[in-house]
Amino acid sequence: MKYDFKQIEPKWQQKWEEAKVFCAEDNSEKPKYYTLVEFPYPSGAGMHVGHIKAYSGLEVVSRKRRMQGYNVLFPIGFDAYGLPTENYAIKTGTHPRIVTDNNIAKFTSQLKRVGFSFDWSRVIDTTEEDYYRWTQWIFLKMFENGLVFRDNALVNYCPHCKVVLSNEDSQGGKCDICHSDIVQKSKTVWYLRITQYAEKLLQGLEEVDYLPNVKQQQVNWIGKSTGAFVNFTIAQTDEKLRIYTTRPDTLFGVTFMVIAPEHPMIQEQRDRITNIEALDAYREECAKKTEFERTQLVKEKSGVRIEGLTAINPVSNKEIPIYISDYVMMGYGTGAIMAVPAHDERDWEFATKFGIDIIEVIKGGDISKGAYAGDGEMVNSEFLNGYTNKKESIQRMLEYLEEKGIGEGGVQYKMKDWAFNRQRYWGEPIPIVHCAHCGMVAVPYDELPLKLPKVENFEPGEGGESPLAKIEAYVNCKCPKCGRDAKRETDTMPQWAGSSWYFLRYIDPHNESALADPEKLNYWLPVDWYNGGMEHVTRHMIYSRFWHKFLYDIGVVPCSEPYAKRTAQGLILGPDGEKMSKSRGNVVDPNDVVDVLGADVLRTYVLFMGDYASAAPWNESSMKGCKRFLERIADLTDLIKGEGVTPKLETAFHKTVKKVSLDIEDLKFNTAIACMMTLLNDIAAVGSLTKDEMLILVRLLCPFAPHLSEELWEQLGGDGFCALAPWPQWDESKTVDSTVEVAVQVNGKVRASIQIPFNCPQSDAIAAAKADEKIAVLLEGKTVIKEICVPNKIINIVVK
RNA sequence: GCGGGUAUGGCGGAAUUGGCAGACGCGCAAGAUUUAGGAUCUUGUGUUAAUUCGUGCAGGUUCGACCCCUGUUACCCGCACCA
Numbered sequence: 001m002k003y004d005f006k007q008i009e010p011k012w013q014q015k016w017e018e019a020k021v022f023c024a025e026d027n028s029e030k031p032k033y034y035t036l037v038e039f040p041y042p043s044g045a046g047m048h049v050g051h052i053k054a055y056s057g058l059e060v061v062s063r064k065r066r067m068q069g070y071n072v073l074f075p076i077g078f079d080a081y082g083l084p085t086e087n088y089a090i091k092t093g094t095h096p097r098i099v100t101d102n103n104i105a106k107f108t109s110q111l112k113r114v115g116f117s118f119d120w121s122r123v124i125d126t127t128e129e130d131y132y133r134w135t136q137w138i139f140l141k142m143f144e145n146g147l148v149f150r151d152n153a154l155v156n157y158c159p160h161c162k163v164v165l166s167n168e169d170s171q172g173g174k175c176d177i178c179h180s181d182i183v184q185k186s187k188t189v190w191y192l193r194i195t196q197y198a199e200k201l202l203q204g205l206e207e208v209d210y211l212p213n214v215k216q217q218q219v220n221w222i223g224k225s226t227g228a229f230v231n232f233t234i235a236q237t238d239e240k241l242r243i244y245t246t247r248p249d250t251l252f253g254v255t256f257m258v259i260a261p262e263h264p265m266i267q268e269q270r271d272r273i274t275n276i277e278a279l280d281a282y283r284e285e286c287a288k289k290t291e292f293e294r295t296q297l298v299k300e301k302s303g304v305r306i307e308g309l310t311a312i313n314p315v316s317n318k319e320i321p322i323y324i325s326d327y328v329m330m331g332y333g334t335g336a337i338m339a340v341p342a343h344d345e346r347d348w349e350f351a352t353k354f355g356i357d358i359i360e361v362i363k364g365g366d367i368s369k370g371a372y373a374g375d376g377e378m379v380n381s382e383f384l385n386g387y388t389n390k391k392e393s394i395q396r397m398l399e400y401l402e403e404k405g406i407g408e409g410g411v412q413y414k415m416k417d418w419a420f421n422r423q424r425y426w427g428e429p430i431p432i433v434h435c436a437h438c439g440m441v442a443v444p445y446d447e448l449p450l451k452l453p454k455v456e457n458f459e460p461g462e463g464g465e466s467p468l469a470k471i472e473a474y475v476n477c478k479c480p481k482c483g484r485d486a487k488r489e490t491d492t493m494p495q496w497a498g499s500s501w502y503f504l505r506y507i508d509p510h511n512e513s514a515l516a517d518p519e520k521l522n523y524w525l526p527v528d529w530y531n532g533g534m535e536h537v538t539r540h541m542i543y544s545r546f547w548h549k550f551l552y553d554i555g556v557v558p559c560s561e562p563y564a565k566r567t568a569q570g571l572i573l574g575p576d577g578e579k580m581s582k583s584r585g586n587v588v589d590p591n592d593v594v595d596v597l598g599a600d601v602l603r604t605y606v607l608f609m610g611d612y613a614s615a616a617p618w619n620e621s622s623m624k625g626c627k628r629f630l631e632r633i634a635d636l637t638d639l640i641k642g643e644g645v646t647p648k649l650e651t652a653f654h655k656t657v658k659k660v661s662l663d664i665e666d667l668k669f670n671t672a673i674a675c676m677m678t679l680l681n682d683i684a685a686v687g688s689l690t691k692d693e694m695l696i697l698v699r700l701l702c703p704f705a706p707h708l709s710e711e712l713w714e715q716l717g718g719d720g721f722c723a724l725a726p727w728p729q730w731d732e733s734k735t736v737d738s739t740v741e742v743a744v745q746v747n748g749k750v751r752a753s754i755q756i757p758f759n760c761p762q763s764d765a766i767a768a769a770k771a772d773e774k775i776a777v778l779l780e781g782k783t784v785i786k787e788i789c790v791p792n793k794i795i796n797i798v799v800k
Numbered sequence: 801g802c803g804g805g806u807a808u809g810g811c812g813g814a815a816u817u818g819g820c821a822g823a824c825g826c827g828c829a830a831g832a833u834u835u836a837g838g839a840u841c842u843u844g845u846g847u848u849a850a851u852u853c854g855u856g857c858a859g860g861u862u863c864g865a866c867c868c869c870u871g872u873u874a875c876c877c878g879c880a881c882c883a
Contacts, residue, residue, distance in 0.1 A: 219803095246882090621826060
């Protein structure tokens with residue numbers, strides 16, 4: 001058959017759509033399988049081939065599952081709220097709604113041309129009213145359950161985007177969208193209490209099947225540590241200064257304390273502090289620094305002693321000085337530390353610079369040269385002296401602290417609460433009303449969705465206020481509780497809101513009375529296999545697990561973890577080996593490949609180019625190999641002779657069916673395809689194959705190159721769609737040849753190769769090896785010390 | 801600094817997990833076909849004078865090591881003054 005992809009690809013795409021081949025059934029006798037890929041953000045640039053690789057992995061799995069008889073849900077949608085669209089809209093003067101619709105149309109046509117087997121009847125768009133209505137609904141449920149709060153705090157702020165960012169959105173001190181430096185700004189912001197779920201998010205990882213590095217990254221991000229809170233008395237007052245430490249057993253070594261420059265104690269004790277100007281000056285200096293300067297460039301410790309206040313070491317009762325320094329962060333622990341210079345590197349540097357006492361409490365190092373962080377015998381510590389086990393000494397100190405009411409054991413997490421509002425237009429409106437009498441009042445559920453008003457000017461205000469604040473008709477409203485005049489919240493939700501629960505909406509996308517029908521949720525959840533990018537592991541993955549766990553706690557979803565299994569694909573790099581990006585000009589548009597070589601070649605190539613989980617550069621000429629492969633498959637139709645089994649090919653077919661079947665489950669698509677190529681070479685060597693064999697090969701190929709497979713299936717008289725034909729089975733006993741080639745080594749070096757029957761007795765195998773001419777020569781006059789025989793693999797004869 | 805990972809031909813990458821290193825594809829070379837180019841097909845292709853040497857480098861364990869152990873170098877990713 002001539003391989004005419006331009007004719008067959010549109011033909012089958014249309015047939016699949018007409019016959020609804022890929023629509024998931026809600027009431028089915030078949031076992032269910034839910035495969036999920038990260039839905040795209042529809043940017044103006046359209047998709048690049050990286051998206052195609054990201055979706056092709058589970059596309060193959062989904063297609064295989066259908067052929068295995070599963071009722072498969074493999075949905076797609078669009079995560080369409082977000083800053084890039086809004087920035088583009090501002091630049092071009094086009095409304096974000098129009099920009100979004102255009103981008104979605106472009107993405108849709110690109111996806112359809114590749115022939116993905118998505119269920120297009122369940123497409124969702126996070127910016128549509130009947131979707132974000134439920135995003136707001138979940139937010140209000142969280143509000144109702146005390147997981148939403150407002151606080152004036154130092155927040156990550158991007159001066160370029162004019163927006164407050166969460167910790168997750170400003171990793172590395174850079175804005176996630178424009179990569180500008182983040183500054184710390186004091187602002188009143190909305191938070192979601194994700195820290196309340198820190199322990200559950202950590203525990204939940206035990207019960208899921210995620211790639212080890214995905215799990216590890218989440219564990220690190222949550223950052224649990226165990227230690228103690230200790231209250232130090234401030235000598236001049238009745239106030240306590242509370243600190244967190246992981247080593248309470250070093251308390252006798254505490255010679256000073258440090259608090260963050262922003263610590264509230266400075267304001268509270270203003271009157272008692274005699275050098276308040278110096279402290280204010282230092283704090284201002286710190287505020288000017290970017291996150292980068294504060295963490296990377298400042299190697300030398302700086303700080304100012306607080307004059308007029310001292311603390312009392314609660315175990316030794318010694319009076320110790322208090323400093324402010326920016327090496328202590330307000331955002332972790334209590335914003336204050338007890339400093340143990342003998343055993344903490346940072347404290348040691350600080351103490352050395354400021355001439356503070358250093359008291360050794362753990363033996364083993366030389367504290368005149370540096371801090372000693374290792375284990376050892378406790379000294380200078382009264383009742384702890386002589387302890388050598390860290391666990392025991394900590395335990396003993398905790399008992400003491402609790403007995404005396406000085407402190408108590410506790411845990412800390414690096415993860416912070418989720419700064420949830422954005423001062424922007426293109427996002428879900430936060431459904432809260434501010435009432436002078438009632439405070440923050442939720443918009444009643446029956447008024448959802450609180451619609452995003454249409455505006456002309458969606459630029460944010462210079463003072464960092466949302467564009468919605470300018471619309472009086474929107475802002476001014478009545479309090480839902482008391483009916484008096486009130487004002488609406490004008491900030492919107494972050495981009496991550498809509499994607500935190502989208503996989504639930506796919507299950508019942510058109511439901512008007514609930515986010516999804518409980519019975520359907522019960523049938524489809526959890527997602528059986530979720531694949532996406534590593535960059536979402538500490539953002540979207542954490543957020544959506546948090547939302548899901550909350551929904552589980554209030555009885556909306558039936559399971560506590562949303563994703564049973566999570567894998568990740570590697571990036572496709574540009575032909576230059578650099579990350580694909582518009583600015584580098586090395587982006588490959590899938591449409592260009594489909595035009596010239598066809599969708600099946602594109603699909604096969606992105607999976608064949610290398611290990612699915614690793615990054616690999618795009619290579620135009622390598623794609624030729626995939627094109628030749630598909631052409632040679634099409635040409636096989638000329639070699640078909642008869643039916644049944646070709647004896648010389650029987651083993652090769654069983655081997656291939658096995659390997660392709662198993663490799664798909666491990667995302668080893670490159671070797672699955674390589675194996676089919678090898679089979680093709682075997683067939684070429686034999687010169688013919690039967691129609692039945694051809695039908696097996698066509699079905700194996702179907703998940704990878706479905707258009708060609710359907711065409712061949714039809715021409716050969718296959719029943720129905722190849723996409724729903726039964727997946728081929730293999731017979732384990734037929735995956736091996738009756739005779740095997742075994743390498744014969746003498747003293748570990750391969751000297752000959754013999755043909756012997758499969759699984760023949762070891763004694764026969766060794767006898768056959770010794771009988772070989774080349775081996776016999778080498779054994780002459782030598783003493784055999786040892787004979788090793790690995791059945792069907794290798795024989796090694798050791799001689800002297 | 802902490803955590804995770806990688807290192808194999810000219811290139812992308814295989815190797816049943818301790819058993820013939822380099823599958824499969826690209827590229828390259830020669831030949832066939834073609835007016836020519838392209839495309840296609842066939843054969844060859846780690847290295848060597850060798851039965852040599854070969855999986856970043858140096859050792860070790862073993863009959864046997866890309867695989868296990870010790871040390872070391874380079875690169876990539878994530879977090880980072882986390883108390």
